[in-house]
Every structure is written in structure tokens, then in C-alpha cells.
Amino acid sequence: MTDQATEHNVLSFGAKADGSDDTRAFQSAIDACAGEGGGILSVPAGTYRLDGVLTVAEMVTLRGAGGAVDGLGQPTVLEAYNTDGPFITLNRGAGVQNLQIEYPEQTIIPGDRKSVV
Secondary structure, eight states: OOSSOEEEEGGGGTOOOSSSBOHHHHHHHHHHHHHTTOEEEEOOSEEEEEOSOEEEOTTEEEEOOSHHHHSSSOOEEEEEOSOSSOSEEEOTTOEEESOEEEOTTOOBOTTOSSOBO
């Protein structure tokens, strides 16, 4: 990555944060950053549904709006659906910042701190 990191906005790649699957838009934006040697993928506040798996390339950082971490403003939420395993893979030098990750289909068994259905 160069001294001046390339920055893309996931909305420019078709992400909508409207309840429809945004996986393809996210992966396209990640791939665009990777094609430029790395960079920052800006993910504005909102709730993004991901029905597939994301692979974050080397030297690419997914950066949310910050509300999830600092409690100020609106958070950037990634909702992972249809996952039997990890929905995101980070390659060497990749990163994730200021994102809240939720698994809406996950059921926690009451009283059991270890088991998740």
C-alpha cells in the first residue's frame, strides 16, 4: 500500500443497507481496494445483511462509522446470515475497524454460556 491509502465507499459498489444481501457489493469493493495495492473500504453507518462469506485481501481495511465502538452516533452493523462457519476471513495485513458484527439466526441456549445453536 502506498503512503496515501486509497479509500472506497461500499455504497459506490451497490451496498444498500436495506435488508437485501450486500455480500457481492462488499466483496467487489474489497477486490477493488486489493487491485490498487490495498486501501480502506469505508462502510457508512447502517445495517448491512451478508448472506455469503467475505475475504478481506491483504492490506485492505474495512472501516465502519465508529458508533459501534465509541457509543457516539449511529453504528455500522454487519449481520451475518447463512453461515455454518466464519463469515469473514482476514488475510495478512487486513483489518476491521469500528464495526459491530451480529448473527441474527444464532440462538443462545438460556443458562448455557458455551452452547449456541
